[in-house]
Amino acid sequence: MSVHRLSRRLIAVTIMACGLVLIPTHTAVADPDGGHSVGEDLDKAIEDYIEAEDKLDQAEKSQDEIKEEISYGKKKIKELKVQVAEFAESAYANGGIPSASVVLSSGSPEKAVGQMSIVNYLGDQSAKALQDLIDAKDELKSEQEALEDEIKSAENATKKLEDARDAAARQVAANGGESVPGPSPGDFRKADPAPRGPGGSLPSEGCSVDDPTTSGCLTPRTEHALNQAVIAGFQRYVSCYRSTEDGGEHPRGQACDFSSDVGSFGGYAQGEAKTYGDNLAAWFVENADALGVKYVIWFNQIWQPGSGWTSYPGCGGSSPSCDHTNHVHLSIL
DSSP, X not given: OOTTHHHHXXXXXHHHHHHHHHSOOOOSSOOTTTTOOHHHHHHHHHHHHHHHHHHHHHHHHHHHHHHXXXXXXXXXXXXXXXXXXXXXXXHHHTTSSOOHHHHHHHSOHHHHHHHHHHHHXXXXXXXXXXXXXXXXXXXXXXXXXXXHHHHHHHHHHHXXXXXXXXXXXXXXXXXXXXXXXXXXXXXXXXXXXXXXXXXXXXOOOOSOEEOTTSSSEEOHHHHHHHHHHHHHTOOSOEEOOOTTSSSSSGGGTOEEEEESSSSSOOSSOOHHHHHHHHHHHHHHHHTHHHHTEEEEEETTEEEETTTEEEEOXXXXXXXXXXXXXXXXXXXXX
């Protein structure tokens, strides 16, 4: 292994990082003359983000490999230092390069010339080792600085694509959703974790961001859960903020109702609408810790961390909305 391999490795990382920067971002607003929907915009934004995320993962893995090579290079530098120090010490102790007096006192000109050749050779090797040391130190420094810059650029590019993806998800929710079946359990995409504070705690949040589904507001964590559900493929009609409710999480921007039907809240869910609701409720439960789920209500049952699914009476079958048989209710901590 050689420290000169670092430059070749860095070139690969640089190409990957530059590739991220060149990935085009997509607006979340559908072009009415373009013949595509906000759902298609979201699909493209998700693809772009996944591609960027994969490339960043590859770059970070290369970064780990380069760190190992840098560590190896530093070890070799230490060895060079020892070699240079040992020769310098030996040369100093022996009066440096032998002079003509060595020849006169050796009793053998051939022997003296041989000694001079050996010491001169060692001197040349010492000088070369010293230059290698200087070159290696300079190379390592420049390699490390360039690597840090490229990884940072890759991270920034990925963050921009993540923002574009989330904006597209909000646009889907704002437009009343899409008529999609939603994923099945075998195709579930894991939710990205909600931001947490020191020690993994969920920070206290107010109703501070616009709710794309109403004219109200949401907490950032609720908005994150909404976006993640849409990104996962649950893109039917959603309504979150509601000021008329007494108590509960809707007026605080901490709850959303996800319809099992397309376009609005329908009646008692049956067939594929029931399957859609079953899968969505299961997805929220599966990702409860990542999203900060407080509870989920669906089909006269309520799920809470620690107790699982238990009976939820609702209105005794008199109202699909009250019984939650036409929508999945999500409350966020």
